[in-house]
Amino acid sequence: MQAATEWLQTMFGGGDVDWKQVLLIGMSPVFLIAFMIERRVMANRGERRQFEWRDIIANLGLGASYQVFELIAHALFTAVAVTWFYEHRLFDMPINGWTILPIFIAVEFCYYWFHRTSHRVRWFWSAHVVHHSSERMNFTTAMRQSLLYSITGWWLFFMPLVLLGVPPAVVFFLYAVDLSYQYFVHTESVGKLPAWYEYIFDTPSNHRVHHGRNEEYIDKNYGGVLIIFDRWFGTYAEEQAKVDYGITRQVRSYNVLTLNFHEFIDMWRDVMQPGSLTQRIKHLWAPPDWTRVEQVEITKDEKVVA
Template sequence: MSSFPDVAVWSIPAFVLLTVVEIISVRLHPGEEDAGYEVKDAATSVSMGLGSLFFSFLWKFQDVAVYSVVYELTPLRVPLLWWTFPLMLIAQDFLGYWSHRSHHVIRILWACHVVHHSSRKFNLTTALRQPWMTFTVGFFFLPMVAAGVHPVVLAFCSSVNLVYQFWIHTERIDKMPRWFEFVFNTPSHHRVHHASQGSYLDRNFGGVLIVWDRLFGTFVAETERPVYGLTKNIRTYNPLKVASHEYVAIAKDIKMAGSWSERAGRVFRGPGWRPQDRTSVSVASVTKEPAA
């Protein structure tokens, strides 16, 4: 099967144009006092995005190798037809929901995804603040390959999903029509996802569709204005530290752990987990409360 275009890469000019429009909008109509842009924060987000292009290219070798083996072993094949392609987009979004949710509730996965939540601002450059260590993401989509979806088609579906999520990183859009808010992920829903308030934590994991959150009990509507960032913010604009800080914190906590069960808990339990019989924790590691 011939290669599909990388929708995310081809969309970069649109990303730049929309960001410029948003910046102009913020300048003309500032809104909340802490809304909008901060130069260092936006620069860090763009730097993380550029870095993710490089590292994503490296991790693709891993994904291509695994996907190719699974695709050759499965006897199933899903043809690319006008009616199967929308179903594949929905399937990819469904698996993306569980990938996203898992990356919030398992600490070693959160160490990757925390990068995207580390900004205390919420604007279109926040969408570009992508992790570099995405080697944990691809495995969640193996069921599609095992069901006979060609890896190239899966990559295209993932790219479409990622591009959709760019525009929902804004405070410039309030609410969409009710029917749209019920079915699709929107800026309002995604603002909740990026918030650090207790009632908003670990909610609204959907990529394109918000119906998964409604079905699996993780949906919360936006009521109060979100406070963005982490429950314990890292206060750095250094891209290397932003990309690696939680991995470093995990290593410190493993070193301080008093037993193998605690070491396992530091890696595989929730991001805010701590053993009941120990009170000493690495301050840097508590970037999020335990998942609800």
């Protein structure tokens, strides 16, 4: 235990290293090897519908652009911002073999609320929509990430832990562990796992539900590593009907720029439409499917005139 404590303190003792991206970049070869194995397994089963090369290339491009921009964003402002929070911490949280698991569970709890908010608040959805815009499911779907995440403020959801005294490097590294696990739940190659595991952890079955646009699956199963918070907070759904992947307003493009910015641009276009300031600004924090009453009235008037 003493050796583990010393290692943790040495590794995360300070500095501006983005440990989240360090781990994710380091895991990239493992991710790609896992994808090749998955594709071979599914090909042997005669199931190739989830592997479309334009989609896979788009996923890889989105993953690469995300990695690069996260490093740039960390260097420009994220590191400064989280350091400010840490300088105003309330306590000094010890990092050792006894505290690392509770801290990881706390990171998962923060992730649950970040993920849930990313589906229910359009400002955050404008980045997260990228991850859901594929109509296929394979390991590379996990790489389908937005370069807008740092702009919209994913890191804000983890600042309560920093204020409680957990070093930002520890929070970011454990978040990367969480994200690394999630890579392996983006697949159709694995069916349902033992009931006890399905009850506690996020699994391929649980996560397929999350990517469904079936009415009963929308906004369900937000957990990263654990699924228990979904069970506790009423957002759990079991995989039963065949999953229809994608988003309700599907963007049919393989262009990395289009995929990154289409919802962000649409959101601001809605904000700029004529109307009261309150209603216009509400497009930023209302759910993605929210429509202004005054917009509906304008549409009805246009139909009458026509």
